[in-house]
Amino acid sequence: MGKHILVISQYFYPEQFRINDICTEWVKKGYKVTVLTGIPNYPHGKFYKGYGLRKKRREKINGIDILRIPLIPRGNNSIMLALNYFSFVVTGFFWQLLSKLKADYVFIFEVSPMTQALPGVWYAKKNKIPCYLYVQDLWPENVEVVTGIKNNYIIGSIGKMVDYIYKNCDKIFTTSESFVKAIVKRGVNEARVENWPQYAESFYEPIKEANKTEIPHDGRFNIVFTGNIGQAQGLDLLPRVASILKSEGYGNMICFNIIGDGRFRETLKEIIYQNKVDDMFNFIDRQPPEEIPYYISSCDAAFLSFANKELFNMTIPAKLQSYLACGIPIVASAGGESKKLINTSQAGFCTETGNENKLVNSIVKLMHLTENERNLMGERARLYYEENFDKDYLLNKMDKFFQ
Structure with missing residues (x-):
């Protein structure tokens, strides 16, 4: 058996994040992988069927040992979300304090919240082993943008926590070059920060003659969006776009297919209804990741957007790699890193x-x-x-840090 990697990720299978595939690939490479995670509740805000405080707290999937510590589900409001974040840290603290687990490395998969990194940092310090952090969401910037919190005391306190985490990680990996620069600006030695782009799972590929029946095959131009439907994605832009298209005579020629779930989904549907363009939209429930390439390949173009915030100019969302891997033209409303990537690849059109x-x-x-x-x-x-x-190139690049 190879080196033992302890992965810290508040979200893990059956929640759909790319860390699921990374861990599976590490097991195939001969590593022993243990994942410390929570009870699955993303994005709906309640525990998945079959899971709970007394159910399926330990699992083994694809050779990965999964330990699920108790937490409060996300719910559907900001108070519950804050409790969700806080509860993972509290139970994580007691877990690392009492755990007899012996790992060689800690690898923290950081999507919001950054707080989830703390149990991993504490475990690594306690056991005197290397700690690696993979930054997907930049804090405290993400907190300001998503929550609207501007209070200097709150943001400053979060910043101190972030600096503590960075200081105690041996290596920090990021999903974009802009993230590297932002982290270095916080006083982190540039030699400790490295861009490690996301890859798409192997099943993301062009599917010939894909014909998903949920996609209307009525001669309309099908545009697909996949993934989380939150305010950060800036999808409130689409009803306005649809209204203009309708006024210009394209209303019966284009269909926006929105696949996924999230906190903004019902609000988006209401905005679409108010704009009287609901006939141009087709909502499809969240699908297993393996099915997404069939939906993408059943459409004519894929859509990407962000809310108009400077932070998102620094971000390359995971769905962009998925779209590219599926070999579909991309139409986007984005800036910065995403716009640069789309323009460089000549894979579509990206507007401000x-x-x-x-x-x-x-x-x-x-x-x-x-x-x-x-x-x-x-x-x-x-x-x-x-x-x-x-995928193979990026995983092999990571191997050198586990030797």
Whole structure:
């Protein structure tokens, strides 16, 4: 048996995050992998069926040992969300204090909240082993943007916690070069920070003759969005875009297929209804990740957007790699890293964040391309993915830190 990696991630299977695949691949490479996680409740805010404080607290999936510590489910309001974050840290503290587990490395998969890193940092310090942090969400910036909190005392306190975590991690990996710069600005030695882009699972690939029946095959131009439906995704832009398209005579020619779930889903549906463009939208419930390539390949283009915040210019969302891997033209409303990537790959059109008129122009332009021209865009997307986000290359790159 190879080295023992303790992975800290508040979210893990059956919750759908890329850490699931990373751990599976590490087991295939001969590592022993233990995951410390919570009871699954994302994104609905309640425990998944079959899981609970007394049910399925220990599992073994794909060779991965999973330990689920108690936490309070996310619920559907900010107070419950704060309790959810806090409870994982509290139970994580007592777990690391009492645990007899012997690991060689700690690897923290950090999507919000950053607080989840604390049990991993404490365990590594206690056992005097290397601690690695993989930053997906930048704190405290993410807290300011998502919650709207501007209080200097609160943001300052969160900043001190973040600095403590950075200080006690031997290596910090990020999903974009902009994140590297932001972390170095906080006083972290640049040699300790490295960009390790996300890859898409192997099942993300172009599917020939995909024909998902939930996607309307009625001659309309199908645009697909997949993933979390939250305020950060800036999807409130789409009803405005649909209204303009409808006024210009494209209302019965385009369909936006929204696949996924999240806190903003019902609000988005209401905005769509108020704008009287519900006939241009098709909502599909959250699907198993393995099925998503079939939905993407059943459509003509994939959509990506962000809320208009500077933080998101520094972010490359995981779905962008998934779109590229599926070889589909991309139409986006984004800036910074995402815009640079889409433009460099020549895989689609990216307009400035939140500009509905320019997005309308991009959609119409993409729709009026010939099928061969769109196929060429899709081929460029797949080629760029293979050249820049190859799974084996990235996993082998990480191996050197576990030797």
